[in-house]
Amino acid sequence: MKKVELKYITKNTSLVTEKKEIVKSKLSVNETGTFWKLRGINFTINPGEGIGLLGNNGSGKSSLIDILMGKEKQTTGFITTDMRVNCATTRYGIDKKVTGLENIKKIVFSANLDEFKANHLINAIINFSDLGEWLYCPVETFSEGQCARLSLSIALFVKPELVLIDNIFGILDLPFFKKVSKKIQNLKDVGVSFVISDVNVINIERFCERTLWLDFGEVQDFGATRDVMVQYEYSAGWFESLTVSERNDYLAKKQIERQSFDVGTIYEEFKIEQFKNGFTRKDEPKMRNAFYNERGSDPVKALAEKKMNQKGENKLKKKNGKVKVVSIAIVIFLAILGIYDGIFAKTSLLENGWNQLQQSWQGKSASGVGNSKNKKQHDAKKTSKISKSSESTDAKKTSEAAKKASSSSLKAASIASSASESSAKASSESVQQLKDNTQTINVQNGDTLEGLASKYATTVDNIMKINGFTSSGDLKAGNIIRVPK
Numbered sequence: 001m002k003k004v005e006l007k008y009i010t011k012n013t014s015l016v017t018e019k020k021e022i023v024k025s026k027l028s029v030n031e032t033g034t035f036w037k038l039r040g041i042n043f044t045i046n047p048g049e050g051i052g053l054l055g056n057n058g059s060g061k062s063s064l065i066d067i068l069m070g071k072e073k074q075t076t077g078f079i080t081t082d083m084r085v086n087c088a089t090t091r092y093g094i095d096k097k098v099t100g101l102e103n104i105k106k107i108v109f110s111a112n113l114d115e116f117k118a119n120h121l122i123n124a125i126i127n128f129s130d131l132g133e134w135l136y137c138p139v140e141t142f143s144e145g146q147c148a149r150l151s152l153s154i155a156l157f158v159k160p161e162l163v164l165i166d167n168i169f170g171i172l173d174l175p176f177f178k179k180v181s182k183k184i185q186n187l188k189d190v191g192v193s194f195v196i197s198d199v200n201v202i203n204i205e206r207f208c209e210r211t212l213w214l215d216f217g218e219v220q221d222f223g224a225t226r227d228v229m230v231q232y233e234y235s236a237g238w239f240e241s242l243t244v245s246e247r248n249d250y251l252a253k254k255q256i257e258r259q260s261f262d263v264g265t266i267y268e269e270f271k272i273e274q275f276k277n278g279f280t281r282k283d284e285p286k287m288r289n290a291f292y293n294e295r296g297s298d299p300v301k302a303l304a305e306k307k308m309n310q311k312g313e314n315k316l317k318k319k320n321g322k323v324k325v326v327s328i329a330i331v332i333f334l335a336i337l338g339i340y341d342g343i344f345a346k347t348s349l350l351e352n353g354w355n356q357l358q359q360s361w362q363g364k365s366a367s368g369v370g371n372s373k374n375k376k377q378h379d380a381k382k383t384s385k386i387s388k389s390s391e392s393t394d395a396k397k398t399s400e401a402a403k404k405a406s407s408s409s410l411k412a413a414s415i416a417s418s419a420s421e422s423s424a425k426a427s428s429e430s431v432q433q434l435k436d437n438t439q440t441i442n443v444q445n446g447d448t449l450e451g452l453a454s455k456y457a458t459t460v461d462n463i464m465k466i467n468g469f470t471s472s473g474d475l476k477a478g479n480i481i482r483v484p485k
């Protein structure tokens, strides 16, 4: 959002006074050196806002306009703006030696517009100014009002962003003033700002939301136009009530004030602002130089913005650091989870496998158990390795680690299922092995499973498995059964 900010603006000039007048007046010779047209002006202009400049003759309104326009350089202080500034005044800007049309063309062509737009704009200005044939005459032949029309028309049409209007309304005829009023309102509606200096309070009230009252080069009041106007009118009434000699004394006193003004008091205000913004004595030489010599845009603002940016960068760095720590913590957590899953899978796998093997294996099948157990241990080691590898991943590989952790638990699950498969396989293999190593016998009267198991150095369970018995009643005298060799 474009904005204009003026701070600590002062303007001095060397005082021109007749020597004999100095002797007659109450001023001392030393005090006649410098005259302060402006004494510490601060204010802001918002987009689409009208600011009124109110004040008696000689109070410094035109001096302030000249500084805003860039025609004069302020003695101290800063103007921060990125707005294009147009000025409507009869005091400068118009070349009186050339015609009105040539003035229009010169200013339009300096505004960096393409030819089509430039020509369109020239026509618009010609139509708006209503100067007719006068446009083809040198401006020096214009009346003051015609010169004001020309200047105002150009200022309102050529890329207006901030338009300064310096004491012009009073010399415009009514039809043109009405036309200008409409145009100003339209421009304000699209965000164009105005500073209007006028001795006629009605004109200020018409266009300006806020008003700056200048009194002998100082800000007497700045605020809502209506409030400032009330104060201004009250002050005018007070001055009117004075006797002639009281008025002269008062004016002489004000003149002395403007000559003996100490600009250091304004610098002190600036210094307080610096310190409030966290600057120290170390920054002072730089600030002093900016205040008295450079006088560009506000250094406090620029430095504060720089500090803010640095703070922002540091904050970002800290934040990134925190994110890194949290990421590492997540990775470690996931890695631990992966190891735990692996261990858990390994434990349940071993337990399951062991139980099944215990059930299916007895005695001779012990070697099969050993093989299967070795296989499972190998698988479990694999799982643990996967977990360990996820433990070693860094913060950037958070998602990868998470994937690994979940894949390790999947692997563990698949190992567990393959373990139960392999134990079943081992069990059927061992039955086959038992069967291969058997001989046939005839069951005699009085033979029991226990007796045969003891006789052939095996177990009841093995005899039942080899022969497919479901109960001891399956053993009958006269049957042929198989027993271990």
Ligand SMILES: Nc1ncnc2c1ncn2[C@@H]1O[C@H](COP(=O)(O)OP(=O)(O)OP(=O)(O)O)[C@@H](O)[C@H]1O
Binding pocket: 013, 014, 015, 016, 035, 037, 055, 056, 057, 058, 059, 060, 061, 062, 063, 064, 167, 199
């Ligand atoms: N060299 C100088 N010596 C003494 N006084 C000066 C000098 N130059 C300007 N001034 C005074 O500075 C004051 C500021 O003038 P400025 O034109 O800014 O006032 P203004 O408010 O625009 O007045 P007006 O309403 O009459 O246009 C005037 O009083 C003027 O006399």
